[in-house]
Amino acid sequence: MSEILRTLLTMKDRFFWSSAMVTRSGPHIRDANNVQRLWNYFVIASLPAWLIGTWSLGHQTNLAIADFQLESVPGWRAGLLNQTGIGFDAYSVMGCFTHGLLYFLPIFVVALLVGALWQALFATLRKKQPDEGLLVIAWFLALMMPATAPLYQVAMGMTFGIVVGKLIYGGSGRYLVNPALLGMAFLVFSYPSLLFGEGAWVPLAGYDQPTVLELVTDEGGLKVVSAVGYSYWQLFIGDKPGAVGVVSSLGAIVGALFLIWSGMASWRIMLGALIGLVGTALIFNAIAPGNDLFAVPWYWQLVMGGFLFAVVFLATDPVAGPMTDPGRWGFGLLVGVLTLLIRAANPSYYEGVMFAILLASMFSPLIDFVVTEMNIRRRRLRLETNE
Numbered sequence: 001m002s003e004i005l006r007t008l009l010t011m012k013d014r015f016f017w018s019s020a021m022v023t024r025s026g027p028h029i030r031d032a033n034n035v036q037r038l039w040n041y042f043v044i045a046s047l048p049a050w051l052i053g054t055w056s057l058g059h060q061t062n063l064a065i066a067d068f069q070l071e072s073v074p075g076w077r078a079g080l081l082n083q084t085g086i087g088f089d090a091y092s093v094m095g096c097f098t099h100g101l102l103y104f105l106p107i108f109v110v111a112l113l114v115g116a117l118w119q120a121l122f123a124t125l126r127k128k129q130p131d132e133g134l135l136v137i138a139w140f141l142a143l144m145m146p147a148t149a150p151l152y153q154v155a156m157g158m159t160f161g162i163v164v165g166k167l168i169y170g171g172s173g174r175y176l177v178n179p180a181l182l183g184m185a186f187l188v189f190s191y192p193s194l195l196f197g198e199g200a201w202v203p204l205a206g207y208d209q210p211t212v213l214e215l216v217t218d219e220g221g222l223k224v225v226s227a228v229g230y231s232y233w234q235l236f237i238g239d240k241p242g243a244v245g246v247v248s249s250l251g252a253i254v255g256a257l258f259l260i261w262s263g264m265a266s267w268r269i270m271l272g273a274l275i276g277l278v279g280t281a282l283i284f285n286a287i288a289p290g291n292d293l294f295a296v297p298w299y300w301q302l303v304m305g306g307f308l309f310a311v312v313f314l315a316t317d318p319v320a321g322p323m324t325d326p327g328r329w330g331f332g333l334l335v336g337v338l339t340l341l342i343r344a345a346n347p348s349y350y351e352g353v354m355f356a357i358l359l360a361s362m363f364s365p366l367i368d369f370v371v372t373e374m375n376i377r378r379r380r381l382r383l384e385t386n387e
Contacts, residue, residue, distance in 0.1 A: 038318065039136040041264040046313055049251030050104075050143060051097075052237065053244035057147055057203075058099030060241050062090035064207040074205075077102040100147075103203055104244050108142035110151045111158040118159065122167045131171035133179075137162055140180040140313060143245025144306075146195060147203040153191055157183040177361040178317045181310075185358060188349070195351075201241035209241045213305045213350045217343070221292030222300060235303040245313075246306035256312040265316035268328040269335075273311040276336020277301060284344060293344045307339060310353040320361040327367040334360045 065073055065088050072078075073088065081087060081099060089095045115134045123130040141158055161183020166175045187194055194200065198208045212235060215224045230240065238248025245251075259265035281298035288294035302308060315321065315335050322331045335356045342352025349355065 038264055039133050041259065041262055042136055042313060043139050045255035045258040045262075045264075046139070046143065046245060046251075048254040049238075049245050049248045049309060052248035052251045053143070053242075053246065054100040054104055055093060055097045056100070056238050056240065056242075056247050057103060057244055058096030058101070059090055059239065060202050060209065061099055061103075061147075061204060062088045062096055064202050064204040064209065066090055068204070068207065100244065103147040104142060106151060107145050107147075107149060107154050108138060110154045111138040111141050114155045114158045115162045118162050118167060122163075122171075131167070133166070133172045134162075137166070137180045137183075140178075140245070141183050143309075144180070144184050144243050146200045146243055148200055149187075149194060153187055153194060156190070157187040159183075160186040173319055175319055176364075177358055178314050178320050181314050181354060181357060185354060188354070201243075211242050211305070212240055212303075213343075216296060216304060217293060217350045222296060225304075232300070232303065243306070246309045249303045249308045252308035252312045256308075259312065259316065265312070265318075266321065266328045268325060269316050269321060269332040270311055272329045272332020273307075273315060273336040273339075274332075276333040277307065277340055278336070280337050280340040284340065301340065301343075305343075305351050305353065307353045310357055311335065315357050315360070317361075320364060322364050322368045322371070324368050324371045327364070327371045330367050330371075331360055331364060334363065 077099065078088075080102065081095075086092075086095045086098050088099070112134070115138050119130045119134055138158065141154075141161060145154060145157075161179040161181075164186075165177060165179035165182035166172070169175045199206070201211060202209045212225055212230060215228060216222060234240065236249045238251060240247055256265075256267075256270055260267045260270075278298045281296070281301055284291075284294040285297065296304075311332075315332065322328050335353070338356035338359055339353040342355055343350055346352070
């Protein structure tokens, strides 16, 4: 037990920066950056989406409180907001952000502590330094969790994601799929009501406000979205029910520009996924214009769910994705196509991008293998022709 505690203490310097052993060669390195700094870039890039999403969560909650006309709101968060004088004004940016932050922080802290415990345990048993990537896994898992998630489920999702998705394979650089995404998928199948139950997205007892994707798939297409009062730009900014990090397409685009500018994520995967989604949506529009799901235009598909968030921050995982440039194009196209197929063909799991990335990641080694073999064959033929 003392060895585990000692390992936990040594993790503090490596949490934000790096280990004493710095990787000097590829494939997960850019210039002087090491693995931990690469992951930190992803966290920094997601801050705009987090800021908007945290405000949106507080805004949706305060609107629900106003709709119910509650004289007193139960819970420790309400007591803290009342004691500080912040209150529940749905049109106070700082008030909404603070309210949303009070829901996000416990989820993030639990995920972080559980992940740190598992990493310290594995490092102690293997007699090695703790692995990198704890912050980014806990951060992105928290960004995808609904505010109503019980903390024990957060702990279970983090445990499954970091142990089954990463540590048993040897740590960073060796896993097959994104650990945060795997932990979220585990929770979706283990506790379907976590994402698909009534009242999952607005943390006020008795209040049910479905996500836009739920409205489209369950209630009758885009006409229901218009009837509810959502505008396209409102959804683009992120003023809608949903997970903190997922709701804002604007925040995801800002993060994408930062990652591309810094060279930390593949623009080929992002653009390939966009092309795949747009192309599939246009085909669906042409073959079934009367179907509520098939008739949704591609530009609405971008703002209804978490497609942009997932493509920018999860599909571009440098470990789970392909390493060849042609492979990245193919990987991105596969993610875009599968997202629309799952959304339209299996509306019970309407957020298809999560499963699309998991499925595409399983084929990532095969994609790189095919690209490499084709390149070898092309060079061999060129040499034979020259001879």
